Amino acid sequence: MQKSLKDFAVGQSGKVVKVVSESKIRRRLYDMGVTHGVEIKLTKVAPMGDPLNVELRGYQLSLRKAEAENVVMEVAE
Amino acid sequence: MLKFCLAGNPNSGKTTLFNALTGSTAHVGNWPGVTVDKREGVYKKLEEKVSIVDLPGIYSLSPYTLEEVVSRNFIMDENPDLIINIVDATKLERNLYLTTQLLETNVPMVIALNMMDTVERAGDKIDVKALEKAFGVPVVEISALRGKNINELMKVAYEVSKQPRKSFSVVEHSPLIGKAYAEVEKLCCEHDVDCACFHAVKVLEGDMLEVKDHPHIEEHVKEIREQIDSSAFDGDFEAMVADARYQYITSKMPSILIKNAKQKATATQKADKFFMHKVWGIPMFLVIMFAIFHVTFAEDFLYLQGIFGLEINSDFWCTFFQIEAGSAIPSPGVWLQSWFGYLMGCLIEAIAGLMESCPAWLTGLVCDGLLSGIDAILSFLPHILMLFLFLSILEDTGYMARVAFIMDRAFRKFGLSGKAFYPLLMCFGCGVPGVMATKTLESEKERKMTILISPFFSCGAKLPIWLAFAGVLFGGQHGDLVVYSIYLIGIIVAIISAIVLKLVINKAETAPFIMELPDYHLPQFKSTMLHLWDKLKHYLVKAGTIIASAIVVIWFLSNFGFAFWNGMVDDINVSMLGQIGQALQYLFYPMGWAMGDYGWQLVVSSLTGLLAKEEVVATMEVLAGGLGLEFMIATMTAPAAFSFMLFNLLCVPCMAMVGAVAGELNSKKELFKAIGFWMLVAYVVSAATYWCFTYWYVGVIVAVALVAAFVALVIRYKKRKV
CATH class of the missing domain: 3.40.50.300 (P-loop containing nucleotide triphosphate hydrolases)
Incomplete structure (x- = not known):
């Protein structure tokens, strides 16, 4: 099942299918390792519901819902 | 070399x-x-x-x-x-x-x-x-x-x-674009491009700068690109190259990194459960900040006197804590400061004793001018040291990055991102590195806004002013609250300015927030001490150079008339400084504090603050003319005192910071606008404070007007959005 990283629940993980942001943000996400097929786990949500904190490639990355919205994921079983 | x-x-x-x-x-x-x-x-x-x-x-x-x-x-x-x-x-x-x-x-x-x-x-x-x-x-x-x-x-x-290295790109291993890359690289070599590898990848990516530099091969590259099936990436070659790099790394990882089968939760993960908690995260941050202020500034440590009625009466402990009988136990910061002040006092007395036989003008210059001015600055050293110590510990551990994360949502309401938190926090130490750290912000507008509000975060050099007032206002009983409130008002003014600025310059655009959360590290003793020494050195060097020389100039101006060849004047009112101050005084009347007994002295003190903010207390001490700056402060009403502090908090920062701001804004026009903005804010806030708290009905009228103005602004903003 595909859904946006924004809609993940805490603890849920999945694989990146594609990133559809505008080019500058997409480039930044790629640089940080958010590339096709990489596994991402949503580990934390900030007190006011935004930003999100995810784990990928062995490190912690924070991003806002606005940026996470454009990361299309395949949810892991 | x-x-x-x-x-x-x-x-x-x-x-x-x-x-x-x-x-x-x-x-x-x-x-x-x-x-x-x-x-x-x-x-x-x-x-x-x-x-x-x-x-x-x-x-x-x-x-x-x-x-x-x-x-x-x-x-x-x-x-x-x-x-x-x-x-x-x-x-x-x-x-x-x-x-x-x-x-x-x-x-x-x-x-x-x-x-x-x-x-x-x-x-x-x-x-x-x-x-x-x-x-x-x-x-x-x-x-x-x-x-x-x-x-x-x-x-x-x-x-x-000593040996040349042949460049190579992992992109050549990519099943998808490896071949295309090889072709482009060959092209680059044929055209004698230096660093063919690097430029080949960039040209393939379609990097704008590179395409402009190598126009003659662009046609060819286009053809090569068209032969590739880029549908999975929507034709985005930057994405394909990034993907190829990570694919290469991922393919090599199994042989490089051998993971332990048992993966346990790291200390960072455990600590984050606590510090980044959904409910407790923000309250915990506020408590930590308050605790730091309390340990540094409180006269009544842990409220032992306030709550448990604990008092110190024995002679030994009174001497040990440097307090009067019947007082509360002071916090470590206050305790250290008392001792430091005591030792400085002894030193100054000793020097004054040695100089008894010197001419009057020399003793005056050294004792009343130089020594008392320097003492006024140095006596705040223990407080500054403690505050910096705690801030550097918080920073070294990695907690500050978490704060950016939990505060981002709140910051965004004011048109800033959580990332702006760190430069602004540095401004509590010193505005110069704070302003320089705004370089890490990606959006131009956010950077400008952050710079504009940065002086409102009370820096270490301004601390001596608050401390001098805290020791006198309200009988010196609520020192920690006076200092805390100044910091807080600064933050509130910054927030309000940010909201207004957002409406004016940064219309609804927010910079992205994509940030790595570092692992927690235990603060390293050496690194923390180096950090601290760095700050301290800065402060001491400033005290020894700019401030000491400014003190001498002020002493001269305040002890001689315009006809300085006639020798020292007895009445400071007829001195050069007195004349200048009295001429300027009227400009400052609306803020209240310039109307009191020491009106022009305070005006001059504020002006010397432009050299370095530590100057303010040093000048006050010199101009109090032997009575001491406590006496000068005691003549002011509480609203006037707050008005004075707020003016000094918000007005144009010291020259060093203005220089840093000029460097970051990179335009004279913007710099003048910034200076105008600070002057306006300082003038308005401090005048409002004075009049509202001196006459309650003024306060009511202003409050109503403010609410009305705010509502009007919001409505206008909403309308514009629709």
């Missing part, structure tokens, strides 16, 4: 390594992006001296942020003899991404594998030989923190720097 540069991801230990190599005391923080400009030092333990350049931390060589541009230009244009690529072993995959880009230049390179001890502690293993084979450059395991293997690293680096 040979020139080596350090390149690596933010927070990978680059600055620590730099300090270890050069013996420098550059500021290290557990925060991505501490090094904004490049820095240079010298390593002396080889046959030749080597100049070491610490480049800002970057994740990639793409030119999207200022740091990336600084690093890329350095590597491409300044021909370093070698790159030391520092790689954080705990975050190998992401760190190696930059490595794949650095390999595309033809500069000789060594990988310094840092933080291996943490990897080993987790039970993981890294096969160094496999890593060397995969990337074709020597790898040296080091611990930058403990200085382990650093000389070995430099030995290997020295040897490697």
